[in-house]
Amino acid sequence: MFGFSFSLAKMTAVVAVVNLSIAMPAVAExxxxxxxxxxxxxxxxxxxxxxxxxxxxxxxxxxxxxxxxxxxxxxxxxxxxxxxxxxxxxxxxxxxxxxxxxxxxxxxINSIKLTVSPKVQSINDIKKFGIVAGSVSEYAARAALKKFGVDATGVTFVRSGPPELPALLARGDIDGYFVWEPLASLGVQQGGKILMTSVDAGYQxxxxxxxxxxxxxxxxxxxxxxxxxxxxxxxxxxxxxxxxxxxxxxxxxxxxxxxxxxxxxxxxxxxxxxxxxxxxxxxxxxxxxxxxxxxxxxxxxxxxxxxxxxxx
Incomplete structure (x- = not known):
């Protein structure tokens, strides 16, 4: 037969802990x-x-x-x-x-825009297209080329992080880029211009x-x-x-x-x-x-x- 003893003090402590755990609200994950x-x-x-x-x-x-x-x-x-x-x-x-x-x-509504170099008059003039791969930037770029009948095989897609696109345009490394605001307007501040929005390319x-x-x-x-x-x-x-x-x-x-x-x-x-x-x-x-x-x-x-x- 096993010996077993449990003091009143210990029992009181256990009950207190149990009551406390019940009273406390669950912590949100x-x-x-x-x-x-x-x-x-x-x-x-x-x-x-x-x-x-x-x-x-x-x-x-x-x-x-x-x-x-x-x-x-x-x-x-x-x-x-x-x-x-x-x-x-x-x-x-x-x-x-x-x-x-x-x-x-x-x-x-009109937050995704195509910012281009001043020399670009139409999407046909874009030979180096800056994009954020796998994002609305790439999709809008490809959709615009398709809508306006430009063969995408003749265009080089330059992958970049979003913040770098305005600088790439200013240096002449790309002819244009589709991206969301405020990065589209930052390109304008550095000498570029807005050619169209994604809505013009058929995408909202x-x-x-x-x-x-x-x-x-x-x-x-x-x-x-x-x-x-x-x-x-x-x-x-x-x-x-x-x-x-x-x-x-x-x-x-x-x-x-x-x-x-x-x-x-x-x-x-x-x-x-x-x-x-x-x-x-x-x-x-x-x-x-x-x-x-x-x-x-x-x-x-x-x-x-x-x-x-x-x-x-």
């Missing part, structure tokens, strides 16, 4: 969000600066990357849980691994809110609350871009005036995907496959959840 440092991801920075994530009971860490595509890569590997990137930037990577699109974060970018698929399956409530917070932040930006620019500056140090101008180039409305969206994405998927930007045609209808209720 940190949600890591991968995104680029530019105004296109403004709702995340506004939400962080104004404490909207915390109010919703979410512990969020914003993980900054040079551009959105790097954030999507991180979501694929599980380094981040949520990512913010353009539709085609995300679609390119969806063929590599499971991602779960949640909603559209905003729509570009949607910024997607996307989750790592495995993470989403066990965190659907957190993901839904996150989208609601971003919707609230987007409304703040739409109502007062100048005030929102100050919030973004506090989070990123991006210039306030420049950021406020850029914010007005987007339709800040977080919403679900519609059947009309899917039809547009199918065209993008076909283009990506035809130009070998994806190994196979992405089944957009199966990959992107559609809201048929008519509600946002």
């Amino acid at each position: 940190t949600i890591r969000i991968g995104l680029g440092v530019d105004p296109a991801h403004g709702e995340y920075f506004v939400a962080a600066e104004r404490g909207l994530f915390k109010k919703a009971g979410l512990d969020v860490e914003l993980v900054r990357f040079t551009q959105g595509g790097e954030g999507v890569d991180a979501a694929l590997t599980g380094l981040v849980n949520i990512t913010s990137a353009a539709d085609m930037t995300t679609m390119i990577r969806m063929a590599r691994g499971p991602l779960k699109p949640l909603a559209i974060g905003q729509r570009s 970018s949607h910024m997607w809110i996307t989750a790592n698929a495995a993470w989403y399956e066990t965190h659907k409530d957190e993901a839904n609350r996150l989208v609601e917070v971003l919707s609230e932040a987007a409304k703040i930006i739409a109502a007062d871009p100048e005030a929102a620019a100050k919030d973004i500056n506090a989070q990123t140090r991006l210039p306030v005036d420049q950021t406020a101008t850029t914010l007005k180039m987007y339709d800040w409305s977080v919403r679900k995907f519609t059947p009309q969206d899917i039809e547009g994405y199918k065209n993008i998927a076909t283009f990506l496959a035809e130009n070998k930007m994806t190994d196979k045609l992405l089944d957009v209808a199966a990959a992107v959840p559609v809201d048929t209720s008519g509600t946002k």
Whole structure:
């Protein structure tokens, strides 16, 4: 027979610990969000600066990357849980691994532009095209060439990081580049000019809110609350871009005036995907496959959840 003794003091301590553990609220798991440092991801920075994530009971860490595509890569590997990137930037990577699109974060009105050298009079004059590979920069460039009947085999695509594009143009290393603001206008400040927008090339970018698929399956409530917070932040930006620019500056140090101008180039409305969206994405998927930007045609209808209720 085993001897067993348990003092009253020890028992009291155990009960106290148990009661304490029951009384203490559960600690929220940190949600890591991968995104680029530019105004296109403004709702995340506004939400962080104004404490909207915390109010919703979410512990969020914003993980900054040079551009959105790097954030999507991180979501694929599980380094981040949520990512913010353009539709085609995300679609390119969806063929590599499971991602779960949640909603559209905003729509570009005229923020993606083709900046060219003063000597360039039309897209036919571009022989060296600066691009950010695997992003809306590359897609818009290739789409413009196709729309205006320019043979892409006669064009050299010069890969670059986004911040380097204006300098490459100023040095004459490239004839033009398609990129988002404010980098498009920075090229103008260095002697270039705007030739067209991505809309002229037949492309209007949607910024997607996307989750790592495995993470989403066990965190659907957190993901839904996150989208609601971003919707609230987007409304703040739409109502007062100048005030929102100050919030973004506090989070990123991006210039306030420049950021406020850029914010007005987007339709800040977080919403679900519609059947009309899917039809547009199918065209993008076909283009990506035809130009070998994806190994196979992405089944957009199966990959992107559609809201048929008519509600946002």
